[in-house]
Amino acid sequence: MSPTPDFDESLFAEDCMTAEPSVRLRRLTPADAPAIAGLLGDIAVSRNLGRVPHPYTLADAEAWLAGLVADRSGLRAAISVDGALAGVVSLTPAAGALGLGYWLGAPYSGRGIGTLAIRSFVDFAFATTRIGVVEAAHMVDNPASGRVLAKAGFRPYGAMRARSLARRETVEHVTCRLRRADWAETLPIIETDRLTLRTPTMADAEETARLAADRPIGLSTAQTPALGALDEARGFVLRAARDPRPANLRLLMRLKESGALVGTVGWRAGEAGVVDLGFWLGVDHRGRGLMTEAARAALEAAFQTGGVRAVRTTCRAADWASRQVIIRCGFQWEGSGLVRPATGGPVAADRFRLDRETFQSFREWTPAAFRAFGG
Numbered sequence: 001m002s003p004t005p006d007f008d009e010s011l012f013a014e015d016c017m018t019a020e021p022s023v024r025l026r027r028l029t030p031a032d033a034p035a036i037a038g039l040l041g042d043i044a045v046s047r048n049l050g051r052v053p054h055p056y057t058l059a060d061a062e063a064w065l066a067g068l069v070a071d072r073s074g075l076r077a078a079i080s081v082d083g084a085l086a087g088v089v090s091l092t093p094a095a096g097a098l099g100l101g102y103w104l105g106a107p108y109s110g111r112g113i114g115t116l117a118i119r120s121f122v123d124f125a126f127a128t129t130r131i132g133v134v135e136a137a138h139m140v141d142n143p144a145s146g147r148v149l150a151k152a153g154f155r156p157y158g159a160m161r162a163r164s165l166a167r168r169e170t171v172e173h174v175t176c177r178l179r180r181a182d183w184a185e186t187l188p189i190i191e192t193d194r195l196t197l198r199t200p201t202m203a204d205a206e207e208t209a210r211l212a213a214d215r216p217i218g219l220s221t222a223q224t225p226a227l228g229a230l231d232e233a234r235g236f237v238l239r240a241a242r243d244p245r246p247a248n249l250r251l252l253m254r255l256k257e258s259g260a261l262v263g264t265v266g267w268r269a270g271e272a273g274v275v276d277l278g279f280w281l282g283v284d285h286r287g288r289g290l291m292t293e294a295a296r297a298a299l300e301a302a303f304q305t306g307g308v309r310a311v312r313t314t315c316r317a318a319d320w321a322s323r324q325v326i327i328r329c330g331f332q333w334e335g336s337g338l339v340r341p342a343t344g345g346p347v348a349a350d351r352f353r354l355d356r357e358t359f360q361s362f363r364e365w366t367p368a369a370f371r372a373f374g375g
């Protein structure tokens with residue numbers, strides 16, 4: 001597939017989280033120039049890069065940032081550590097492909113930050129755009145970079161020589177790539193008897209919007225997406241890509257038989273050790289036990305992720321179908337009160353909770369098949 005030349009600038013309107021709360025990806029701003037100049041001025045960093053000269057000045061950083069304004073041919077993000085700019089990660093057109101670039105300032109290297117940031121960025125880019133393949137190249141004498149790429153799923157496929165402005169010489173590089181199909185293989189997936197549950201990508205947005213257009217749902221949980229328009233469906237995909245897995249997970253439910261999208265299920269991180277389960281089923285698919293099947297599988301997955309002690313959920317007081325799903329999963333009623341759904345005013349709702357021990361003793365169904373919940 002040819003590179004996508006038109007990245008939506010709102011993709012990084014909100015921070016993209018990584019598995020480590022202190023490490024995030026955020027939009028670059030002109031105010032980042034001094035930090036970029038300070039870190040890239042270090043030859044230990046720029047010698048591993050192609051297009052960064054040495055010395056590298058504040059004016060260079062300002063000019064680079066100014067050149068990004070209105071440039072939609074690439075996707076770039078600041079790597080922020082405890083709120084400070086630690087480096088940059090980017091996808092830009094290069095030699096007919098989309099090339100991944102990344103650097104961290106010396107104080108931030110060797111601490112696992114590159115691994116977190118690059119994985120999250122690549123995940124985010126594949127999930128929220130339609131790019132088909134990402135290319136990368138690292139210098140042969142920069143094995144840490146090769147290792148970080150390997151951990152993000154990239155595979156070496158060749159070699160090339162390219163100039164390094166900082167070294168003022170041509171350097172031998174290893175070329176690597178990650179194809180969308182191989183990336184998709186790394187995503188969490190849950191298989192039940194009748195359903196396949198996967199994380200959404202932008203390719204699912206239109207179908208998700210259509211399914212939700214009739215707002216049939218009646219299930220009002222903390223994370224039920226207020227879908228119904230393409231923008232809202234896109235927002236759902238973006239949130240799924242921004243929030244770190246497996247502390248948060250949003251999955252689309254598709255029928256194995258036909259591939260049809262029928263609903264969503266997932267959880268969001270709540271207080272420490274507790275996640276909030278949300279679920280939602282299209283009107284044409286109700287009354288066949290699909291939601292119970294998916295919610296039970298999601299619960300198993302949630303309890304498999306480290307540190308989850310309890311799962312909570314909420315449903316409208318008058319929503320008997322949801323309540324049945326919740327009871328069949330083993331939840332205990334905790335209380336009632338008002339909740340604010342994503343749209344409309346507050347509604348009366350019941351709160352339920354399921355502790356790990358109760359879940360383990362209650363579970364009487366066949367466990368679903370899972371793959372990889374690591375991030």
Ligand SMILES: CC(C)(COP(=O)(O)OP(=O)(O)OC[C@H]1O[C@@H](n2cnc3c(N)ncnc32)[C@H](O)[C@@H]1OP(=O)(O)O)[C@@H](O)C(=O)NCCC(=O)NCCS
Pocket residue numbers: 044045046048049087102103104105108109110111112113114115116137138139142143144145147148
């Ligand atoms: C390359 C870079 C992004 C890596 O980020 P990082 O946060 O330092 O990397 P991490 O700590 O997440 O992981 C580094 C991995 O490389 C491994 N590594 C480090 N030095 C190594 C070496 N000399 N040989 C082999 N592996 C090495 C580490 O053991 C670690 O792997 P592990 O987690 O399996 O043990 C960062 O160091 C950097 O920005 N360097 C300067 C600029 C640059 O090189 N950019 C890339 C241009 S292609």
